[in-house]
Amino acid sequence: MNMSDTGALLNKVGASSLPEPGDIERLLAVQGEDGIREIFVFADKVRKDFCGDGIILRGIIEFSSFCTRECFYCGLNKGNVVLKRYRMKKPELFEAVRFLAESNVKTVVLQSGDDANLDPSWMRDVISGIKSNFDIAVTLSIGxxxxxxxxxxxxxxxxxxxxxxxxxxxxxxxxxxxxMDFKRRLRCLYTLKDLGYQVGSGNIVGLPGQTLSSIARDIVFFRKMELDMIGIGPFIPHKDSRFADQSPGDPVLTLKTIALTRIANKLAHIPATTALGSLDKDYRLDGLKCGANVLMPNFTPSCYRRLYEIYPHKRCIDEPVGGCGICMDDAARSLGRFIDYSRGDSLKKKGVVTNV
Ligand code: SF4
Structure with missing residues (x-):
């Protein structure tokens, strides 16, 4: 595809309320520096027009590494008997949340494996304890x-x-x-929406057997679901998983996926994920330059951080807890942007037209 074809296709996808998967697939296939840059510049403009220059922070606390699932790409899979598992106690979890809130981060993402032994009442008490003691949003990522x-x-x-x-x-x-059942997972997403959660989903780029057509359909799915948040990360093989010997996802394809997701999902919050920062180099700045508007500093206590190994060589594993703050400020400044210390609720809640 030449430059004018790429531009025409970008305009078409950008103007469509529901882009054609075939158009997105053709853009994902674009090669050559100029064509790829054109996609990134287009996505960056959409990000600026619809989300502004603020970079929103979501502080993650990985509170349990127990998991009953066997996902082939993940180091937390239950077959990984080498991994020492942990579940944080309430007081240490609240202490981590307190530190996060004092660091001026307005969202805590409570993340765990798919931990079947997680007591729903324990979780309820954690949530209500956080909400009554801290003025922050709570995001759950617990399967x-x-x-x-x-x-x-x-x-x-x-x-x-x-x-x-x-x-x-x-x-x-x-x-x-x-x-695991694909349709059950989909039903979970619909249930969460019905219950009034701001809902996020996402994909992994570079999974063994994945095609460009499949990624393009992911992006259209995100649009159809009108998601509030979309997380996109590269596949990174873990030595104690079934995909140990597979090749990692291509960073440029991951960035193109972020860019096209932004163009098709103008109001979604899209993080430059930690996985994106954990490849041969840190691509999070690149992600922020092609559509992403969120960073996710890690507030998991240091003693647990290394144990939450979904993929190896995770970025910022040795940072002091909360040490990410300075790094994030520097990153924002280097892009001529700023850290937005608000809660960063769904942009769709602000009364912005949703069918864009
Ligand atoms: S932590 Fe999530 S991705 Fe990893 S094995 Fe469990 S369910 Fe699968």
Whole structure:
């Protein structure tokens, strides 16, 4: 595709309320520096027009590494018996949240594996304790549960929920998620929406067997779901997973996926994920330059951080807790942008037209 074809296709996708997967696939296939730069510049302008120059912070606390699932791409899979598992106690979790709130971060993302032994009442008490003591939003990223648990936690004050599909290609999904059900996961997303959560999902780029067509359909799925948050990260093989010997995802393809996701999902919050920062180099700045508007500093206590190894060589593993603040400020300044210390709620809640 030459430059004018790329430009025409970008305009078409950008103007469409529901882009054609084929158009997105053609843009994902663009090679050559000039063409790729054109996609990134277009996405960056959409980000600026719809989200502004603020970079929103979401502080992550990885409070439990127990997981009952066997996802082929993940180091927390239950077959990984080498990994020492932990579940934080309430007081240490509250202490981590206190530190996060004092660092002026207005969202805590409570993340864990799909921990079947997680007591719903324990989780409810954690959420209500946070909401009554700190003026911050609570995002849960704790996997598939029944509607009753989701409702309980919403009623306790949880604001948002992240449940990544990882791929929306049902055959591909089934091939790497033994004993998991694609349709059940989808139903969870709809339930979360019905319960009034701000809902996030996302995908992994570079999964073995994934095609450009499959990624393009992921992006259209994100649009159809009108997601509030979309997390996109590269596949990074973990030595104690079924995909140990597979090649990592291509950073440029991951960045193109972020860019096209931004163009098709103008009001979604899109993080420059930690995974993006954990490849051969840190690509998070590149992510922020092609559509991303969120950074996710890690507030997991140092003693647990290394144990939460979804993928290896995770960025910022040795940073002091909260040490990310300076780094994030520097990153924002280097881009001529700024850290937005607000809660960063869904842009759709501000009464902005949603069908853009
Ligand atoms: S991706 Fe999530 S559900 Fe799957 S093994 Fe890892 S932590 Fe568990």
């Amino acid at each position: 598939e549960r029944n509607a009753g648990d989701y409702r309980l936690w919403r009623q306790a004050g949880a604001d948002r929920f992240l449940l990544k599909m990882e791929t929306t290609d049902e055959a591909l999904y089934s091939s790497m998620h033994p004993r």
